[in-house]
Amino acid sequence: MSSGLTEEQKRRIEENRQKALARRAERRAAPGEGGRPASQRLDPASLQQDGRRVGSCHQPPGGQGQQKDGVEKGPSPVDAHPPAAGLCGVQPNNYPQGSNQAGATRPFPPADAWSHPHPPHSGAQHQQAPQQPKYYLASKNPTEASCPRFADGERTDAHCRTEYTPLPSDSMLTDAGRPPCGPCPETCGGSSVSHFYSTVQPFAPLKEAKVQKRDSSAVHSKARCALKGRCVRHGEDRFQVEVGYSAELIAMFKTVPSRSYDPATKMWNFSLEDYCHLMKEVKELSSVTLAPLEGTDAASQVPFSNSITTSPTLKTLLKTCSGWQKPSAIVKGKCVLISRSRFEVDIGYDAEMIGVFKQMGSRNYDMKTRKWSFLLEDYPRLMGAIQSLPSIEAEPLPKPVIQTFAAQLGATTTCAADIPDADLSAVDSKIVAGLMPFQREGVNFAISREGRLLLADDMGLGKTIQAICIAAYYQKEWPLLVVTPSSVRFTWAEAFHRWLPSLSPGSTNVIVTGKDSLTSGLINIVSFDLLSKMDKQLKETFQVIIVDESHFLKNIKTARCRAAMPLLKAAKRVILLSGTPALSRPAELYTQIAAVRPSFFPQFHSFGLRYCDAKKMPWGWDYSRSSNLGELKFLLEESIMIRRLKSEVLSQLPAKQRTVVVVAPEGINAKTKAVLAAATKEMAKGYKTKQEEKEALLLFYNRTAEAKIRSVIEYILDLLESGREKFLVFAHHKIVLDAISEELEKKRVGYIRIDGSTPSAERQSLCQNFQVSEKLSVAVLSITAANMGVTLSSADLVVFAELFWNPGVLIQAEDRAHRIGQTSSVSIHYLVAKGTADVFLWPMIQEKIKVLGAAGLSEANFSETAEATDYFVKQDPRQKTIYDLFQKAFADDGDDLDEALRMEAVDACQNPDLGRAGQSAKDSCSESPRKKQRIEDFFCKQ
């Protein structure tokens, strides 16, 4: 670049330079005169008495400075610095120890304070410049006139402030890699400081500041123009930076994690742990130099090993200095999926990285979370750029996420294509036509995922019908295996026959004992526990498997899980059903995910690290927490899981959904079975009197209660294990109510109980407690004593452990949950046991309700759900006789309540603890005084 000087000017400059050199040589030749005293040599260890390092660029007599090469600067116009003395020059630094001259070490305000417009350099200021001394020397008293001030007297230009000179000056002034000092652009080059401030945003990336700095560094030298300051200890483990204002310095300060600004002293201080990082950054800045902390080596920035002034604490705190670039400088973070189309980079600050972020078209900065997010299509480009930054360690998105969202990555599409309608023409039309719209979507989803999925619809939304339809779509690949809790094995068999009428009656094989064949049916239904006991038979691989309540597999260590996992991994289609796939923590999902997509997370640990916030503890890894749950949800929903809540599909649901649960007959012991069989046989013969008939029926009913207890309890426990948080259980016999209560107590499940012995005053408070308390999960209720007058709408599931012949009473009981205040569809489960009085009671109830319905007296309809159980009775002529007997006995009775009382009395008599005598029954009956009286009357009548 042309200097713009005439030849004559150049000649004179050269002359002056030569003269100056000569004078300097003379001074050097005369020891003690003009030359720097040995004591003032630029010794890195030169310290003030108080240990603070001060001036290292000494002002020679006559106010002339001296450069390392020993050549005094002459008044050459070329070298002459812009006239505002001190703007760029080496500032006086040989103040008396501890002095704080005006302008010395002027602190700067915090970043916010700089947000107001900075007074610009006036043109006058620049015009004044030539009138200032031309020597490039430090001015002891920088002229106030040359430095505009804020209203509060603060100078506007950092270079107007007196600064500490860093040492050793040799290193400062002869930094080999630096260009020779040229005009300072901020003052001389016409670029005002205020302009610089305005370009540095509060969160301006340091990189950008650096870019500006580096661009300008070509034309000015740090050594000569730099703002100078120093580091001093600040308390036990911190250091303070005493320096004038520099926007780029502040921008850098803001990246230091331990930064703290002291408004009183107006200085920034930092942890010693950040010292080396900070010094390294300062070194990069063109406009600032800092004298290192006492006791450290300016070059290496490590403590002096032999210095007596270096305390052990300092050594310890600075020990990472030499290698600061490694652990301490690396900014670590991770990419996290935050929606189906975007991901977020959860990471600390790094200027270069922010520069990369800003190049992404889809970038979005969330002011609240202070995180950047991008479209997935930018992911490959962004990661490529970030990974090339040595100081950044950003954990990428997990492989399963990349695989699952491959369509969005790199593509412009942000949404995966809609799930197509599956062709269900080969499936029984009954089930296809019976699917509700959301259930059809579930089936479509399953088929789009090639029959491997976790169907996680809320409880009661009809996962069974969907699973049957999905499995039927793959019927060519059957035999089918259905793994379920043992209490619903028969319900599954019924459901298959109900929804797939084309199935032959013998196609379902319900496995009841470990000796049964696991593979003899087209549809094989087995409980979790039996499956684990039948390992030997498991060699046969099923291509299609349904697992109901798949969260039963949540613990990999259980026998049931160990038995099921190899089968599931090997099968072609895996249909997992669970309304509550994880009851308390994401770790519980792992086995279910692994069952459906074994390739996603082959090792639990990688899943644990990402989603269970895995922590190493003294005893091993703790996976009980959760992390990145949003990402996990998006991953699962995109790949393998479909979940709808009741509230989302409420408009498609009936207000009440009734289910017949066929409870397992093996729950009935052999003796009870024999008694029941004998009773059935006896009843088939008929009775002479009506009274005999009724008594026989009541005894049969009572035996049924005893027989069902085990299955009922098993069912209730399964419900609890499945995550049902609140439900009502109605039973009629005291022994059933007692058995349920005892079991709940044993299992420490919170419950209330309302039966005939519960005083009216207490009922209300029990109900209120149940309504509001999360700790009360079950309401154990007597069908006859609690079917009216109580509100228990906080539950949306009603279980009938026993049947009652009057459907009106049952409907009233259902309505304890289905009433004003209920916001959900109410599920009602009727437990029906084969080989018991239920077989006769259930069709009878159906019959009665039909009549009520036809008369417009009831909107309830049992026939839909009950049709599967109809054939119990219709198939066998002997059973038909008994059914007729039931019909006759109960249809004649106008007063069902009397019947109920009679049965309660019988119940009381049958209870071994209560004795058989009428008197004992009277004494022990847990009924209200009025009822007691009626029972008494009844016995008196006998």
Ligand SMILES: Nc1ncnc2c1ncn2[C@@H]1O[C@H](COP(=O)(O)OP(=O)(O)OP(=O)(O)O)[C@@H](O)[C@H]1O
């Ligand atoms: N499309 C339908 N048509 C008629 N009845 C249905 C339909 N879908 C579900 N149901 C009935 O709704 C009740 C609840 O269904 P199901 O037992 O399959 O629910 P679920 O989602 O498995 O509940 P849970 O998680 O509690 O086991 C059953 O009685 C079932 O027959």
